[in-house]
Amino acid sequence: MTIAALIVAAGRGTRANSATPKQWCDLGGRTVADITLSALRDTGCFSAIVLVLHADDMKRRAAFEYEGVIVAKGGADRAESVRNGLAALDPAKVTKVLIHDVARPCVTGQIVIDVIAALDTAPGAAPALPVSDALWTGKNGRVTGAVDRRGLYRAQTPQGFELAAIRAAHAAHPGGAADDVEVARAAGLAVAIVPGDDDNLKITLPGDFDRAERILRARNGH
Numbered sequence: 001m002t003i004a005a006l007i008v009a010a011g012r013g014t015r016a017n018s019a020t021p022k023q024w025c026d027l028g029g030r031t032v033a034d035i036t037l038s039a040l041r042d043t044g045c046f047s048a049i050v051l052v053l054h055a056d057d058m059k060r061r062a063a064f065e066y067e068g069v070i071v072a073k074g075g076a077d078r079a080e081s082v083r084n085g086l087a088a089l090d091p092a093k094v095t096k097v098l099i100h101d102v103a104r105p106c107v108t109g110q111i112v113i114d115v116i117a118a119l120d121t122a123p124g125a126a127p128a129l130p131v132s133d134a135l136w137t138g139k140n141g142r143v144t145g146a147v148d149r150r151g152l153y154r155a156q157t158p159q160g161f162e163l164a165a166i167r168a169a170h171a172a173h174p175g176g177a178a179d180d181v182e183v184a185r186a187a188g189l190a191v192a193i194v195p196g197d198d199d200n201l202k203i204t205l206p207g208d209f210d211r212a213e214r215i216l217r218a219r220n221g222h
């Protein structure tokens with residue numbers, strides 16, 4: 001069984017409101033992308049790593065390829081970037097793939113191990129956290145209703161799949177899915193839920209950089 005990691009890094013990070021796309025921003029002296037890549041590589045779980053880059057970032061590909069990373073070109077949305085990354089993997093060599101957001105540099109080895117282990121029980125597996133707050137609907141600054149939180153989860157990545165299954169699922173999907181689990185479920189694939197980690201945040205908004213840096217510093221004993 002050979003497992004690949006696919007890191008989607010072709011977004012522009014518009015919500016982070018940074019002149020530099022968030023994956024190239026600095027966290028404690030390293031870029032978000034380098035931290036995320038190291039976090040996955042250091043698990044020792046992957047026989048191949050694909051990094052999907054925006055066309056404007058292809059000037060960076062040589063440095064990653066020098067490190068043995070396979071670089072693919074991103075698409076107009078996350079799903080297309082995933083498809084392009086999957087196409088860069090050889091199904092004769094890779095049986096399973098974990099698809100991860102470059103914007104989640106605080107991912108832990110334990111989550112990676114848990115997702116891989118859960119793939120022995122289902123063709124898909126992904127980390128998530130149960131919703132622990134009350135949920136409302138709202139409009140124009142007013143609460144319009146309450147939503148039952150029971151059975152709701154906050155999805156994280158890496159999301160793992162049998163490679164052939166997720167490739168077929170993406171090929172059949174009309175597009176617009178929020179994540180690869182949605183694509184997998186649309187194709188009828190069972191997806192196991194593994195424990196997520198509140199520290200496995202997705203850097204999305206400006207304040208997320210400081211939080212991620214605090215998490216990483218605390219982990220490194222600083």
Ligand SMILES: Nc1ccn([C@@H]2O[C@H](COP(=O)(O)OP(=O)(O)OP(=O)(O)O)[C@@H](O)[C@H]2O)c(=O)n1
Pocket residue numbers: 008009010011012013014015016023052074075076077078081082100101102103104202203204
């Ligand atoms: N066309 C795209 C869009 C997103 N992503 C990746 O998908 C992940 C999750 O997307 P998100 O957090 O929304 O990143 P951005 O699209 O960059 O952020 P924004 O929506 O704020 O522009 C990120 O690692 C991002 O790089 C991608 O590879 N290709």
Ligand SMILES: C[C@](O)(CO)[C@H](O)COP(=O)(O)O
Pocket residue numbers: 078101154155156157178179180202204
């Ligand atoms: C894939 C994901 O991180 C799972 O929570 C999330 O769907 C990405 O959402 P975004 O709007 O593309 O950041």
